[in-house]
Amino acid sequence: MDIQHSLAQPPVVILREDYRPPAWLVPETRLVFDLDAHATRVHAILSVTRNGDHGEPLRLDGAGQTPLSVTVDGIAIDDWRLEGEQLVIPLSGGQHRVETEVEIAPDRNTQLMGLYASGGNLCTQCEAEGFRRITYFPDRPDVLSRYAVRMTADKARYPVLLANGDPIATGDLDGGRHWAEWNDPFPKPSYLFALVAGDLAVNRGTFTTRSGREVALGIWVRAADLAKTDHALHALKLSMAWDERVYGREYDLDVFNIVAVDDFNFGAMENKGLNIFNSRYILADADTATDHDYDGIAAVVAHEYFHNWSGNRITCRDWFQLSLKEGFTVYRDQGFSADQGSAAVKRIEDVRSLRAAQFPEDAGPLSHPVRPDAYQEISNFYTATIYNKGAELIRMMATILGPAAFRAATDLYFDRFDGTAATCEDFVACMEEASGADLSQFRLWYGQAGTPRVSASIDHVAGGGRATLRLAQRVPPTPGQPTKRPMVLPLKVRLFGAETATPLTDERLILLSDADETLVFEGVTERPVLSINRGFSAPVIVESDRSAADLAFLSAHDDDPFARYEAMQQLMLDTLVAGAIEGRADHDAVIAAVAHTLDDPDLDAAFVAEAVLLPSDAFVGDQLALVDPDAIFRAREALRRDIGVQLQDRWRLAYDRAPAVPYVYSPTEKGKRRLRNVALGYLAATDAADVAALAFEQFRAADNMTDRQAALTTLVNGDAEERQAALDLFYARYADNALVLDKWFQTQALATRDDTAAVVTRLAAHADFSLANPNRARSLIGAFGVNQRAFHQADGAGYRFLADQLIALDQLNPQTAAKLLPPLGRWRRFDQGRAALMRAELERIVATPGLSRDLFEQASKSLEA
Structure with a gap:
């Protein structure tokens, strides 16, 4: 089939090698907004400067607005033209003042890019290319400008007017209107522009920087949500202090504002001085937010604040440098x-997320390097590879350099590139210059896609005192990259004595840079057991010859927490793979290892809870040549039941040991709750007669959402x-709380029951379900897509459902639709x-008339690769 016929025009492929500096720069920008939900007028005054010796006209990007006027140096002109949606203005000379006026309709902006309406308020999202939906501008990250903004609006409807930078002045106007002016003294790209107008309440705070400046902090939400913002405000203060202490970075404006909105494509946005957040990453109290939600809020608040330096003060030259x-x-x-x-549990959580999202991405049709070479729609490259694998690249460099040199390198980077648009190469060069390290080969991590696989085997001759470690690496072919070169892999290793359970060597950092390498350890007096990739020092898949006994040994004795967790997970994984392939497997080694972990008094509850969890169905499937969802589910349920039944006394003890009330959010109490709810899950696997009543009593009596949702999940998975x-009680209690109702939808979409696909189909017709809200779409459609057993129902009902929903969602919000497609792409x-059923749905999507570039790129690549 011709997979391009559904688009009005063939897709344009943007290539990294085609980058050219901007023809015109815009040192100063002034924007005047006459705000209204139905019709907003935007008057833009741009001071433009020709960049270099050329005769190119000024080209300003636009999308979806109505142009009203264009003037150059105060004179109205009529020789401007539109090429597509780009405004082209012929200019002579080197400097001009260009003014445009346009009209836009925020309340009809369902894409949630540019200026749009949400919950009666107006707000913006400009990354990556949303600013062009507000006004005409060279909308690319290497055009940095200082912005001054004036807003006028109806005071009763929009009493709060916020923008980037610091407030300058406010005042009232006739007719019940008012105005506010803001100024951002720091040059920034257009994607960091932000504006909010609405009826909002604020939780105020202050932070005193290390140089003694007092910064006014504000978290703006609906008045009814104000009580749920204390945790976010506290996290913001902690983040500001942490960045000063760890990276030496001080905040640079007089105010820092955060606004929470319900309709948002992302988690949050780091706009300079005015972060805009999806409300799910701001609002929290014990009754409505889980421990995981609390952790997520703190992490996202920190992430967006840290962008002030790693993203705002230094931005990326082009979108290929997004990582x-x-x-x-x-x-x-x-x-x-x-x-x-x-720190150990956090590392486990980060690696679990990497394996759940990024490893499959690397192994699938949408695989791409951390620094891509081409794209059709940049919004499709906000991926786990760019974010999570990109973070692992930084971690590897920090490991190679060591703490002192890495800090010196980041200081050099911040100082040298402050106020500029930089590249990944600039960052790596600073690492080299500050440390003296040669990272030439390491740069392959930015250009090669795929997850390296490392094979490791160790030989030891009894009485010889020598152990030989043989390592080999390979990087599988990925779309467009059939042949790969060896990477630099920083692998932390240590040997333990199989008889004495004591370390035989110090931890050693091995930089594996060749396809094969052999290392010799002297003074090894007993059979060694290999602990490798400790702390997950490299984002690789390790294939070793360690036996089940060796893995059980490491799960009990390894002194690296992550390696101890990893050994348990590998033991479980090997058992589940054998069960899925052969129909049965010996569970004794896993059960004994879990029992040992539960009985170890030196382990904290949070670590124990992570260590004893079974790998997910999807992760088991990643280990198989062909995924068999039914066989994997049977193998996993069998192992889960055996662990539950044979260790039932321990699970009941763990369950009873953790206090149910009162709720305290702290590392210790989080760990206790986590282990208690893991124990409840294993008890449910036993089919013991009292477990449903136990879960329902926890659900009914819980004083916090962590325990309530865990109990609900246990019940929803059963009969x-x-x-x-x-389910009815949960809905009745939280029907008016959109964020909590998302949990109600999600819990049912993730259920392991036989009828989950039918339940999800019914929920899509529920009065409270709407494709227009990205959170709601993700809570049902996104959750269902990652439910391996339910989604991959043999009759293809899950595939048809997802395709139907994506086609409909694409008409409203192409970005969100494209991000929900990958489960079909692994056909x-x-x-x-x-495979035939999945491919047919992809073909149906691609053939849909009027398909967006976002969804077309993802679906067509999934068919071609």
Whole structure:
């Protein structure tokens, strides 16, 4: 089939190698907004400067607005033209004052890019190319400008007027209107522009910087939500202090504002001085937010604040360099979160997320390097590869350089490129210059897609005192990159004595840079057990010859928390793979290892809870040549039941040991709740007669959402009569709370029951379900897409449902639709029947008339690769 016929025009492929500096610069920008939900007028005054010796006209990007007038140096002109949606103005000379006036309709902007309406308020989202939906401008990240903004609006409807930078002045106008002016003294690209107008309440605070400046902080929300903002405000203060202490970065404006909105494509946006957040990452109290929500809020608040330096003061030269700001900032927010609680558990959570999202991305049709070479629609490259794998690249460099040299390198980077648009190469060069390290080969991580696979085997001759470690690496082919070169892999290793359970060597950092390498350890007097990739020092897949006994040994004795967790997970994974392939497997080693972990008094509850969790169905499927969802589910349920039944006394003890009330958000109490709810899940697997009542009583009596949702999840996965009662009670209690109702939809979409696909189809017709809200769409459609068993129902009902929803969603919000497509793109990993059904739905999507570039790119690549 011709997969391009559904688009009005063939897709334009943007190539990194085609980058050219902007023909015109815009040192100063003044924007005047006459705000109205139905018709907003935007008057833009641009001071433009020719960049270099050329005769190019001024080209200003636009999308969706109505142009009203164009003037140059105060004189109205009529020789401007539109080429597509780009405004082209012929100019002679080197400097001009260009003014445009346009009209836009925020309340009809369902794409949620540019200026749009949400909950009666007006707000903006400009990354990556949303500013062109507000006014005509060279909308690219390497055009940096100082912005002055004036807003006028109806005072009763929009009493609060916020923009980037610092407030300058406010005043009243006739007719019940008012105005406000803001000024941002720091040059920024257009994607960092922000504006909010609405009826909002504020939780105010202050932060005193290390140089003694007092910064006014504000978190703006609906008045009814004000009580749920204390945690976010506290996290903001912690973030500001942490960035000063760890990276030496001080905040630079007099105010820092955050606004929470319900309709948002992303988690949050780091606009200079005015962060705009999805409300799910701001609002929290014990009754409505889980411990995971609390952690997520702190992490996202930190992430967006850290962008002030790693993203705003230094931005990316072009969108191919997106990981320059995102990968580095994810690494920074991971460090912050690790410092707030258990560093070991945080590392486990980060690696679990990487394996759940990025490893499949690397192994699928949408695989791309951390610094891509081409794209059709930039919004499709806000991916786990750019963010999470990008963070792992920074972590590897920090490991190679060591703490002191890495800090010196980041200082050099911040100082040298402050106020500029930089590249990934600029960052790596600073790492080299500050440390003296040669990172030439390491740069391959930015250009090569795919997850390296490392094979490791160790030989030891009894009585010889020598152990030989043989390592080999390969990077599988990915779309457009059939042949790969060896990467630099920083692998932390240590050997333990199988008899004495003591370390035989110090931890050693091995930089594996060749396809094969052999290392010799002297003085090894007993059989060694290999602990490798400790702390997950490299984002690779390790394939070793360690036996089940070795893995059980490491799960009990390794002194690196992540390696101890990893050994348990690998032991479970090997058992589940064997069960899925052969139909049965020996569970004894896993059960004994879990028992040992539960009995270890030196382990904190949070770590134990993570270590004893079974790998997900999807992760098990990633290990198989062909994914068999039914066999994987049977194998996982069998192991889960055996662990539950044979260790039932321990699970009941763990459940009873953790206090149910009162709720306290702290690392210790979080760990206790986590283990208690893991224990409840294992008890449910036993089919013991009292477990449904136990779960329902927890649900009913809980004073916090963590325990309430865990109990609901347990009940929703089962068949007890309490299941529907709990769903009904949950809905009745939270029907007016959109964020909590998202949990109600999501919990049912993730259920492991036979009828989940039918339930999800019914929920899509529920009065409270709407494709227009990205959170709601993700809570049902997104959750269902990652439910391996339910989504991959053999009759293809799940595939048809997802395709139907994506086609409809694409008409409203192409960005969100495109991000929900990847589950269909993995069709080659499944049996012939399922693969044919998935491919047919992809073909149907691609053939849909009027399809967006966003969804077309994802679907067509999924078919071609």
